[in-house]
Amino acid sequence: MRNFIITAAFFICYSVQSQMGIGIPNPHTSAILELSSKEKGLLLPRLTDAERNAIKQPALGLVIFNTEKNCIEIYVGSVWHNLCGDNDIAVVDSYTCNTKEGGEMMIGVPVSGVSQTITARVTTPGSYAINATANGVTFSATGHFTATGDRKVVLQATGVPVSLGTNSFTLNTNGPSCSFDRETKIHTVKGASGRIWMAYNLGATAVPTSKNDVAQYGDYFQWGRESDGHEKKDSSTDTTQSPTESPGHGSFIIGYQNWTSASNPDLWRGTLKINNPCPSGFRVPTQQEWEKEITDSNITDSDTAYNSILKLTLGGYREKTTGTFTDYSKIGYYWTTTGTGTQRVEIRIKGSSIDTKGGGAPGYGENVRCIKE
Secondary structure, three states, X not given: OHHHHHHHHHHHHHHHHOOEEEOOOOOOOOOOEEEOOOOOOOOOOEEOHHHHHXXXXXXXXXXXXXXXXXXXXXXXXXXXXXXXXXXXXXXXXXXXXXXXXXXXXXXXXXXXXXEEEEEEEEEEOXXXXXXXXXXXXXXXXEEEEOOOEEEEEEEEEEEOOOOOEEEEEEOEOOOOOOEEEEEEEOOEEEOOOOOEEXXXXXXXXXXXXXXXXXXXXOOOEEOOOOOOOOOOOOOOEEOOOEOOOOXXXXXXXXXXXXXXXXXXXXXXXXXXXXXXXXXXXXEOOOHHHHXXXXXXXXXXXXXXXXXXXXXXXXXXXXXXXXOOEEOOOOOEEEEOOOOOOOOEEEEEEOOOOEEEEEEEOOOOEEEOOOEEO
């Protein structure tokens, strides 16, 4: 009789509160059952595959512990989904690629916060691995579909875009596919002269925070040479002068006034603009274009150079004889396409003055700021 009274009181209490707490006097209001213990845990029904499969009409959300896989499993409507990550590959009927896009891609800048949301029509739950690559960037995602129907997947992007324009990304999956387009842009500013310039030096990844922002000095190009790796700060050196306009390697050539013995007036300029290191639609500016921008922007020294819309820095230059750096964080050297013979005009940003008529041998490594054609 006593046991009956206790049991009845328990169910009356439960039916009134519609909640139960074991080991806790006040279960959370969102929970119908809350367990609390510092010494014990919840022990789920333990079944083999055969015992699990013998369950008749399992309820959606039914949970067991599979003793063969040593893993918790949940019934998701048509299959048992385990939480150990070794589910069978999902079966997808179709993908819709243009559900949503996030972030922007800028040429030469490592992508951050860029994503593409797609929709998968799942017929059988399971694991998935999806990726799509183009223009130096890969969108990817891995995970598990725990239910059938339309399921959204967010692909996150990694990599560095290598060219401007719109690129098509095609899903690489175990089943059907689809494609989406993403545009790669370039960060530009409109100068006082009215011309459009890149917002930072070629090879930099963001607008510099000061004239001595070492991380945003950018690359150091030998005049007339293409982007082949030699322009990187840590590139190796080579003592063999190139007989052609394309050395075929990424080393910084030292020991010569000019890195190449070939004489081609169209390097970086002319109609062909051979070896133009700038993105498509941009090129290295002339001396006259630099001078007009400097005059119209009232640039007179390194401070006004940095405070201008161009945010010019003091990156110094790389020596043609040794490959070491000179005037680092003291003077800014920028190439122009102007010059003949053994000299090319360079723009020098000094502490208290600006020199727009300085001459530098093509063998030096200097910064480049591209201008829109």
